[in-house]
Amino acid sequence: MKRRIASVAIVVAIGAIAVVVGAAFGSWAWGADEESSSVATVEEVESPPVCARSQRGSWQKLANEIRAPVYCPSWLPSPLVGQFGGRFFNGRSVDPDRSYLVSFVWFERSLGIVNEVHVNLRGYPGTTRIPACEDTLTVAGKTVRTRIPCFSDKRGTKRIGGATVTVYTANQGADQWHVLYAWRRNGTLYTLSEHVAEPYGVEEVISHLDRMMRRLVLVPPSA
Amino acid sequence: MRLTRKQLVGGAAASVLAAGGIYRLVDELTEPPTRTASGSVRPEQHLLDGVRVVRDNGVEVLVPPLHHEVVTAKLRVGASPSELHDARQNLEAALTQLDERFAATPSGLGVTVAWGLPYFSEYVPAQAERYLPVDLRATAARGETVRVLEDAIRFPSDQDSTRLETNDLAVLLRSDSLDHIAEGAATLFDDHDALVRVTSIRKGFVGGASEGGPGLPKQMALAAGIQGAELIPDGAQLFLGFTSTQKAGLGPSKIANLETLGYADLGPSGYFAHGTHLHLSHLFEDLAAWYQVFDFQERLDTTFRPGLVASPETQTVAQGPKDVQDERHVRHDYERHRRIGHSGSVQPASRLARDVVGPDGTRYPKGTAVPQRADFNTLDNPFFWTSEPSRDAYAEAPSAGLHFVIFNPTSDDFRRTRLAMDGVLPGGRLTFETGSRGQGFNSVLSTTHRQNFLVPPRAHRSFPLAELSA
Numbered sequence: 239m240k241r242r243i244a245s246v247a248i249v250v251a252i253g254a255i256a257v258v259v260g261a262a263f264g265s266w267a268w269g270a271d272e273e274s275s276s277v278a279t280v281e282e283v284e285s286p287p288v289c290a291r292s293q294r295g296s297w298q299k300l301a302n303e304i305r306a307p308v309y310c311p312s313w314l315p316s317p318l319v320g321q322f323g324g325r326f327f328n329g330r331s332v333d334p335d336r337s338y339l340v341s342f343v344w345f346e347r348s349l350g351i352v353n354e355v356h357v358n359l360r361g362y363p364g365t366t367r368i369p370a371c372e373d374t375l376t377v378a379g380k381t382v383r384t385r386i387p388c389f390s391d392k393r394g395t396k397r398i399g400g401a402t403v404t405v406y407t408a409n410q411g412a413d414q415w416h417v418l419y420a421w422r423r424n425g426t427l428y429t430l431s432e433h434v435a436e437p438y439g440v441e442e443v444i445s446h447l448d449r450m451m452r453r454l455v456l457v458p459p460s461a
Numbered sequence: 462m463r464l465t466r467k468q469l470v471g472g473a474a475a476s477v478l479a480a481g482g483i484y485r486l487v488d489e490l491t492e493p494p495t496r497t498a499s500g501s502v503r504p505e506q507h508l509l510d511g512v513r514v515v516r517d518n519g520v521e522v523l524v525p526p527l528h529h530e531v532v533t534a535k536l537r538v539g540a541s542p543s544e545l546h547d548a549r550q551n552l553e554a555a556l557t558q559l560d561e562r563f564a565a566t567p568s569g570l571g572v573t574v575a576w577g578l579p580y581f582s583e584y585v586p587a588q589a590e591r592y593l594p595v596d597l598r599a600t601a602a603r604g605e606t607v608r609v610l611e612d613a614i615r616f617p618s619d620q621d622s623t624r625l626e627t628n629d630l631a632v633l634l635r636s637d638s639l640d641h642i643a644e645g646a647a648t649l650f651d652d653h654d655a656l657v658r659v660t661s662i663r664k665g666f667v668g669g670a671s672e673g674g675p676g677l678p679k680q681m682a683l684a685a686g687i688q689g690a691e692l693i694p695d696g697a698q699l700f701l702g703f704t705s706t707q708k709a710g711l712g713p714s715k716i717a718n719l720e721t722l723g724y725a726d727l728g729p730s731g732y733f734a735h736g737t738h739l740h741l742s743h744l745f746e747d748l749a750a751w752y753q754v755f756d757f758q759e760r761l762d763t764t765f766r767p768g769l770v771a772s773p774e775t776q777t778v779a780q781g782p783k784d785v786q787d788e789r790h791v792r793h794d795y796e797r798h799r800r801i802g803h804s805g806s807v808q809p810a811s812r813l814a815r816d817v818v819g820p821d822g823t824r825y826p827k828g829t830a831v832p833q834r835a836d837f838n839t840l841d842n843p844f845f846w847t848s849e850p851s852r853d854a855y856a857e858a859p860s861a862g863l864h865f866v867i868f869n870p871t872s873d874d875f876r877r878t879r880l881a882m883d884g885v886l887p888g889g890r891l892t893f894e895t896g897s898r899g900q901g902f903n904s905v906l907s908t909t910h911r912q913n914f915l916v917p918p919r920a921h922r923s924f925p926l927a928e929l930s931a
Contacts, residue, residue: 377799377899378892384798390756391692392773407692408756415753434753440691 287312289455296322296330301459304336306363306426313453315355315432315446318342328356337362337369339412356433357450358412366422371410386410389418389429399451405444417443419451430454477662477846478532478646481639483685483859484664484840487527490680491669493637494524496568502560504735505718506573506919507833507868509635511566514708515671517777521708522698524671526567526635529837530642530664531741531864532650533628533912534657540584542927548656549924555648556923563641570645571635574922575739575914578610580629581926588926592732593915594725599873609725609738611872613911617883618895618903624853626912628660631741633835633866661853662846663743663864665839668706670696678838682748685840685859689748694774700746700838700861701902703764703776710780710804712833714823717868721819722831724870732926735918737833740875742865743843744908751905755898763901766790766805767798780804782828785812788886795891795899801884803902810874810881832878835866843909854909872913 289297289310297310311320318326320342328341343356362369371388374381391408401421409418409431417440418431430450432443496511503510513524538548556572563569581589599607615623632649634642650659670676675695682690682700698704719725720734727734751760761769765778766786778784786794786805795801811832817825839845840859847853869875884891884900893900917925 375799375897375899377894377897380799382797382799386756386758390758391752408753408759415749434688434749439686439688 287453287455289457290320293320293322294457297457298460300330300332300338300340301457303332304338304361304363305459306336306361307423307456307458308338308340308361309359309428309430309454310457311357311359311430311450311453312455313449314342314357315438315442315450317344318355318357335362336364341412351436353437354433354435355438356416356435357446358416358429358431360413360429360431362427364425366425366427368420368427373410389413389420398448399454401451403451417447419447478643478650478659481643482664482845483681484528484639484666486681486684487666487669487677488639491527491674491677492672493527493568494668494671496566496637502565502919504918504920505715505737506922507717507737507739507835507916508714509565509567509571511564511568513567513671517704518775518779520704520777520779522671522704522777523706523708523711524567525667525706525835525837526571527637527666527669527677528635528639528642528664529667529835529864529866530634530646530662531631531866532634532646532659532663533626533631533661533741534650534659536580536584536629537655537658542930545584545924545927549927551656552649553923559645559648563636563645567635567637569636570638570641571633572645572649573633573635573739573916575631575633575741575916576925577626577628577630577912577914578612579627581610581915583629584924585926585929585931587931588929592728592730592926592929594719594727594733596724596871596873597726598724599871602873607873609719609733609871609873610913610915611876613740613742613872613913614876615911616879616908617885618893618900618906619908619911623908624910626660626910628912628914630657631739631912631914633739635835658848659846660848661844663839663841664845665837665841665864667837668698670698681838681840682861685861687748687840687859687861689750689752689861692752693748694776697776699863700748701751701764702760703778705834705836707777707780709782710830712831712868713825713829715819715821716825716829716831717833717870719870721823722813722817722825722870724874732921733915733917736921737868737916738871738875739914739916740865740867740869740872740879740911741914742908742911743839743841743862744865744906745843745860745862747905747907748861755905759898762798762800762802763898764803766802767794767800769802780830782812782826785828788888791886792888792891795884798899800899800901801891803882806884806886807878807881809886810877831869831874833868835868837864837866838862839864868916875913 301308314320326342328343330340332338340359346353369388370385373384373386388410389406393405395404403419403421406418413431416431416433420429434443538544594609596607596609613625634645636642666677678697678700679693694702715721717737719736785808788809813829815827839862842856842860847855896904898904
């Protein structure tokens, strides 16, 4: 586990402030409603989200392949850039059931500290059920496999980016260690998640997810 | 020669003893629980009066003191009878002063003085040979004489780096008031001459949500910037999110006394009757892994028993005699799931296998819990202060952990319980790879220090056996 470095003295000094932040943050998943907030960044007011021309083709191709809309992220947390095949592109996969995973990651190990920014976008065309993952536990030579929800520990819902997202904090597979937003649209389940790891803690990740949600661009299949 | 206060407590420890550090925040984050004001002076040092009972999820829960502190020390005093006599008088006078000032309740101050094997072997070896009780059960099991106080051991899930300490004494201070604890520590450690060298100061907190609110673990972890802090449930008593002080899950009244269950031969004079055994350890808790790798069901499985059903966000789970797992259940879980739960696995060792009637006529039914826990969460890394930072791998950055404090009748009784937590049961060992998720808790815990102590009865709490001739 990576721990933030801070001296006790500093913590004491900032303690009261941090608690206030924490208390405010406590409402992050419990009915916070974007539409009830009058706060918006200049960027959001001035520019509607646009899927960059350089990326649009890749997302369009994916949408066509799965025969369902996909979401193109017009903003990703620094230093990620959502370019398929680019420096931060971590893969694109489509399963036989047409569900997809697109992943962007930045990873750096310095002085024994691992820094990672990792965002996953998923879609499950034709189903709104939380998928099941296989949990494999091998002890003393015996392997026990159990089916568990891929997304778990629901932390409430909020309305954001025109969707009602449910927040999950204990997730499996490629989304393990991620905070994950899941929402449903026209009979399809979509998810967006970000890894909680240095340099970003949970509150920054939540902030990123909120912003990414607001900046998603729906790309319908053209076929 | 009279030492200065600074010399007395080992330099910087003098100023640290009175300092609250980040723990001062506790008093800003929560109000002390409502308490009864008075308490009686019991022959036992380890029992607190005035501990309130509340109900959560239909389960009776004890409300422990908010603040805890443990001070460990080595003695500086010489081993001659006259020096020990003087030291004994000094310490007892200080303790009596605290008794007169505070009731032994959470709203007052609970003071428990415990003594390590190095004290008995270096200062009163002949008396210890005669008077230190023999653990009859352990003696029969191992075929050799086993005392109720033994050196701590590393358990299978411990790292090789887990340090087995050799302190002469440890003092546990418990109160809802940090000022009371500071006064207690100052009275015992600042105001004596050439008595002790403080080796560590360990501080922490527990609860804080018995009357609502997010509770101390979450708020303190947030304040310290601990990864995963945001995921601690509101109202959690401890960092890991479940309530540990269910009344039925803790040993009642005098059950952990040396004399109660008949485990010990107290010797010719019953010198240590009303005493008990204390195990003290520190462990780090990986909260991010606990809340992000384990989902609620897995946390429930691993804290209690595999397959346990409880509604999401449940924090208090019934742990009464009817909820107890025996060894057969634990083995069944292992065979089927390759998992054991923490509570379930220790219960074959920590609960009475049959009805027992104590020497005072109290009946303890089968399934009754024996250990009395007094552990508390901490942000120490690993200690608030240490006399040897390098040896103890001290760091200033706060880190989530637990100072584990538990009263059992004997070292062997604690050993059996802790081994069971690692799957070492009377009927044979359940094999787990180191760090396996099948062992639940153990995969997110990392124990740094351990030591066993004997807690004498109040009458002999100061330099026990030193008043007797060798």
